[in-house]
Amino acid sequence: MRHPIEARWPFADPDKLQLFSFPTPNGVKVGAALEELGLPYEAHVVHIGKGDQHTEEFRALSPNGKIPVIFDPHGPGGEPMGVMESGAILLYLADKAGALVPTDPRGRLECLQWMLFQVGHVGPMFGQFGHFLRLDPEVCDHPYPRERYTAECKRLLTVLEGRLAGRAYLMGDDYSIADLMIWPWLNGAVTFYKADETLEMRAQTATWDWLQRCLARPASQRGLEVASPPKSSSAE
């Protein structure tokens, strides 16, 4: 056995990169990146609605108990290595394939800034927004959390709007891992939380057009399905 996680999720082809994920915004980032880069991989469903993330086998690779995580049998130096945190995974995959990340040092740093903007702001704020939006009022009926996270998400959308005005993608003409970090979250706000009106997303026209541009990529559409459970099983 190459890694303890294999005891629960066996590798069909141990020579391939192994992805452990679920089709949430953070999970979709890596599926879409792998599809975009054309790297051979095998996807395993970690059903976070059923508690797969809390198992000992999964935690051996993902100590924080979160998807997505990868195991590369041919990692740095040719040695096997696991990688957690979607931002680290995307940067690793982009470097490995030599694509989706600017090669000049200034561009690379700029790309990293927008990736970390997602990690520090878009993910946590949209995540909390969704949590309080869907929360049973019997648990908390105070308007403050909803108002706070709605306002913060709307503010973040204006930051993106400022960046995307006059640009096709966050880095300019070229699609990159910065885009891949962010569009799955905005897409989730539309499709999962049904919050495009609440967040007035269409009013941010450059951002809305960018989201449609990202979604129109065939790799994005395939990425949305990666590590999906069988149709009879629910994501909840």
Ligand SMILES: N[C@@H](CCC(=O)N[C@@H](CS)C(=O)NCC(=O)O)C(=O)O
């Ligand atoms: N910062 C992490 C966040 C990962 C994360 O929050 N994953 C969620 C799904 S979107 C998860 O695994 N949730 C399961 C749980 O909290 O039990 C990343 O970007 O990879």
